[in-house]
Structures are given as C-alpha cells and as structure tokens.
Amino acid sequence: EWKFWRTQPVTPLGIKVAKGKNGPIEENKHIEQLKQEPYELPDGFSWSEINVSHDEQLKELYTFLNENYVEDNDNMFRFDYSMPLLQWALCSPGWTPKWHVVIRHTESREIAGFYSAAPIKIKVYDKELPMIESNFLCVHKNFRLRRLTPKLIAELYRRVNLSGIFQGVNTAGVLLPGVVGKCLYWHRLINVEKLLSVGFTQLGRRMTLQMMKEMYQLPKTTRVRGFREMRESDIPKALTLLTQYLKTFDLSPVLTQEEFQYLCQNRPNIVRSFVVEQENGEITDFVSYYHLLTTVLNHQQHKTLNICYLYYYAASRTSLSDLINDCLVEAHKSDCDVFNALDVMDNRKFFRQLKFGEGDGILNYYIYNWQCPRINSEKIGLLLL
Ligand code: EN5
Incomplete structure (x- = not known):
C-alpha cells in the first residue's frame, strides 16, 4: 500500500x-x-x-x-x-x-x-x-x-x-x-425544483414542494446599506481588509495586490466581488464567489447545474450573515442553482441562519514536503479553485 x-x-x-x-x-x-x-x-x-x-x-x-x-x-x-x-x-x-x-x-x-x-x-x-x-x-x-x-x-x-x-x-x-486538514461542503439550495429533479437533494420529510420552495425563497434585492459590486478603485482597501483577516488562520495565502486583483476583480461568469461602502465612503466589508458549472450525468431534462462557491471575504462592520445573505441574493439574480461553501474560516457562524445544509462531500487539504500538526477547518483560510 x-x-x-x-x-x-x-x-x-x-x-x-x-x-x-x-x-x-x-x-x-x-x-x-x-x-x-x-x-x-x-x-x-x-x-x-x-x-x-x-x-x-x-x-x-x-x-x-x-x-x-x-x-x-x-x-x-x-x-x-x-x-x-x-x-x-x-x-x-x-x-x-x-x-x-x-x-x-x-x-x-x-x-x-x-x-x-x-x-x-x-x-x-x-x-x-x-x-x-x-x-x-x-x-x-x-x-x-x-x-x-x-x-x-x-x-x-x-x-x-x-x-x-x-x-x-x-x-x-x-x-x-500528507493531509493537514479536512473540510466539509455545505450547500444553500436556491433553485429547489431543479435540484430535486436532478437528485441533488431530496424532499424534506413532511414537506411539499411548495413548502420547500417557500423555505428557500430569497429577496429580490440586497439589504445591506452600501452593498455594491467591487470596483478597481476599491482594491487596495479590500485587500487591506482581507490581509488582516487572513492573518488569523493557520493556513492562508499571502497575497500581493497584483494577485488579489487577478483573483478577485469582477469577471462576468467567473468571479464576482462586492464591498460595503459606508456613507462616509469607507470600505468596511468585502465578499466574493466564483461560478463553476457541474454536469448532471444521465438526466433527461437538465444537463448542467450552475453552482456558485463562496470565495474570499472579510467583514469588519457588517455581520457575516448579512454579508453572505446579500451574496446569496446576487447569486440568485445571476441564475445560480445552489450556493456552496466549505466549513473553513468563520463559515460555520452563518450556515444555520442562512439555511445551508451539510453535503456528502469532503475536501482534504495537503502540504507537500511539510510537517506540521493537523489544522481544524475553521483555522483554514485558503481557497483553491
Ligand atoms: C480540487 N483540487 O462530492 C479537488 N460534491 O457535498 C476537488 N453533494 O455536491 C475535490 N452524491 O450533498 C472535490 N447534496 C471533492 C468534491 C467532489 C464533488 C462532491 C458534494 C459536496 C455534493 C451534493 C449532491 C450529492 C449527490 C449524491 C449534496 C445534498 C445537499 C442538501 C442540502 C440541504 C440539506 C440536506 C443536504
């Protein structure tokens, strides 16, 4: 072996x-x-x-x-x-x-x-x-x-x-x-009918389709005041926020401005980033997600699922739940079927409130040629595509 x-x-x-x-x-x-x-x-x-x-x-x-x-x-x-x-x-x-x-x-x-x-x-x-x-x-x-x-x-x-x-x-x-950490995938259902139809999830016990749809309904508009798409001019401030936050983890990237810009600037159908701008113009929060399709194997009607994955974020003023909730609203607007997140960083703090459920998938983290104690998922601040 x-x-x-x-x-x-x-x-x-x-x-x-x-x-x-x-x-x-x-x-x-x-x-x-x-x-x-x-x-x-x-x-x-x-x-x-x-x-x-x-x-x-x-x-x-x-x-x-x-x-x-x-x-x-x-x-x-x-x-x-x-x-x-x-x-x-x-x-x-x-x-x-x-x-x-x-x-x-x-x-x-x-x-x-x-x-x-x-x-x-x-x-x-x-x-x-x-x-x-x-x-x-x-x-x-x-x-x-x-x-x-x-x-x-x-x-x-x-x-x-x-x-x-x-x-x-x-x-x-x-x-x-070589494993250093083990993470779990969590899922926030959005297009309930399609997800049921392709077998991504099952109808909850004692639940009808209608009840389940209502349970996962999302508002049409975001609710955090000052929540908007990140612009190029926000990048230095967003990176400062993220850098501060990433320091608190036991495994994280150390990003230059060039790298941060490359990874997080808005690219339609690839990555989307948002910031919260206060009334005085201060940028206090940042959040991003990327789009990754999944092929549905052996299905008559649906060939692909449009999945969004929570990527880097840093919240200094807005509560994490409110920030991610607006992210879900935006993902829904861009026709996302399900929003995925790993149980890394502070993600467990909003899973219940925002109706994420634990998936059956695991993601293990590895470091080649390195010896260190195992890292808990909430101490992981690194996301790979
Ligand atoms: C990159 N270097 O297993 C390597 N996905 O949970 C990448 N499950 O989508 C390695 N099996 O749980 C990636 N629905 C490893 C992950 C590979 C892909 C994978 C899992 C992650 C997944 C779905 C579908 C399961 C279909 C049957 C899943 C249930 C969610 C539901 C949410 C609401 C509450 C109840 C559960």
Whole structure:
C-alpha cells in the first residue's frame, strides 16, 4: 500500500505530528542534485505541452477535464470548468507553461493525463514561504490503473524543484498521506425544483414542494446599506481588509495586490466581488464567489447545474450573515442553482441562519514536503479553485 507515497516527502497517514513542529520534511536541494531529465513513462505514453492561451488547445483541455475530472460519490455529477474559468485558474500571476504538465497517448495524441501548478506565498502557522498550489490532477478514464498519476506528481514537483520551490499545497476529495486538514461542503439550495429533479437533494420529510420552495425563497434585492459590486478603485482597501483577516488562520495565502486583483476583480461568469461602502465612503466589508458549472450525468431534462462557491471575504462592520445573505441574493439574480461553501474560516457562524445544509462531500487539504500538526477547518483560510 502507498507504494508511491512512501517514496515522497509527506507525513504518513495515522502519524500525529507534535505541537510546535512546523517545517520541511526534506531539505532544499541544489539544482545540480536534482534530476535533470523527465521521468520515464510507461510504453505508449509521452510527455507533452499545452498552450492554454490558444483557444483550440484550451478547448482540448476543457473537453478532457469535462469528461474525466472529479465526480461526486455516486457519480451523478462531474465538475465542468468552463474555458474562461480554466484559463483564469491556470494563468494566475507567475504562471508558466512548464508547470502545465501533459501526458499524451503517443499513438492517438489524445490527452491521457494532466496536472498544473502556479506559485503562491503561503502562511502555515507562524511561517511564510513560497510554495506552489497545484490543481486539476486528472487521468483519462480509459487510462486509469496504469500508474500515470505518480508520474504526473513526480514530474510536476521535479519541474517545480528546478525553479527552487520545494513545498506545495493542494486539495482532494480522497484521503491520502500528507493531509493537514479536512473540510466539509455545505450547500444553500436556491433553485429547489431543479435540484430535486436532478437528485441533488431530496424532499424534506413532511414537506411539499411548495413548502420547500417557500423555505428557500430569497429577496429580490440586497439589504445591506452600501452593498455594491467591487470596483478597481476599491482594491487596495479590500485587500487591506482581507490581509488582516487572513492573518488569523493557520493556513492562508499571502497575497500581493497584483494577485488579489487577478483573483478577485469582477469577471462576468467567473468571479464576482462586492464591498460595503459606508456613507462616509469607507470600505468596511468585502465578499466574493466564483461560478463553476457541474454536469448532471444521465438526466433527461437538465444537463448542467450552475453552482456558485463562496470565495474570499472579510467583514469588519457588517455581520457575516448579512454579508453572505446579500451574496446569496446576487447569486440568485445571476441564475445560480445552489450556493456552496466549505466549513473553513468563520463559515460555520452563518450556515444555520442562512439555511445551508451539510453535503456528502469532503475536501482534504495537503502540504507537500511539510510537517506540521493537523489544522481544524475553521483555522483554514485558503481557497483553491
Ligand atoms: C480540487 N483540487 O462530492 C479537488 N460534491 O457535498 C476537488 N453533494 O455536491 C475535490 N452524491 O450533498 C472535490 N447534496 C471533492 C468534491 C467532489 C464533488 C462532491 C458534494 C459536496 C455534493 C451534493 C449532491 C450529492 C449527490 C449524491 C449534496 C445534498 C445537499 C442538501 C442540502 C440541504 C440539506 C440536506 C443536504
């Protein structure tokens, strides 16, 4: 068991790390000590590249992920990252095509595997260091059980190490060595009728459709005075608020203004950000969410769910429930079917009041080549796309 993970610098499952321990598992290596050539692949597969700035290549990657990426436990739903969302997620500041790792089936040239990374500064407990965040690890359904995943992981870190970075963060639904935190998904139903029809949720006991619709109804307009879309000129103030808040967590990004602007400025159908402006012009609160479609597998009528995910926020004046409530109103206006949030940060403080319910999905957080005690979900302040 764990034939690959036993060769990697990760804390084995079931090992409890002592309080106060917080550092690398393996020392940084000099460039000359690192493997200079790519890992060997099984016969029939070869390393390849992809240029996601070219729409044709982006489309190929989009289709690959749309058909092969993460599904829920019961294989009823699969993530459907749109082309613009993918391009945005893959090209955050500091990105490089070297870290968009592709394996192709040599004969057919089709994509057999993919893994990506981008640089980010991470604070873990009391230490700040440059890491990568990796995402979109995926092997084609027809090429599973051929040990391509270990190759993708090892090759990605080989290239990252050659750039002088030796730690990375990522998330996964499955439980693996190197885990530092476990989070749960919560859901705020919006389009009740559609969610029932596709089996995303069931009719509550002793409830009719009408009752359930009424229960989840949302007002047409926002109610926090001064709540409005974030503009470019709000960015420095919103970042100050967020930076203050993120400091309070044991795992969080340390964002430059360029990164914050890239991640949180309004982009239609990708991310939306809002602020609360007081009458004196002061910006006191900030909240954002991103749009990620989900394919409904095997359904006659509905092919896709429009899902919004709570992203970064920071509230200094408005109560969190009021802020997120207005966020729900906005999501509803943009035709969102369900609003998702993890039980990270202070999210548990508004779940009950805003009628979120616990989902059946888990999201585990990982740090590669790092040893530290486990972090509770409410001490996690990092969100990956
Ligand atoms: C990225 N690096 O499981 C890796 N979603 O709860 C990403 N469940 O949508 C890894 N199974 O609970 C992502 N409805 C891992 C997550 C993969 C996707 C996933 C879960 C999250 C999900 C839904 C549908 C379940 C369908 C059957 C769910 C019930 C919600 C309901 C709300 C109201 C109160 C009762 C429960």
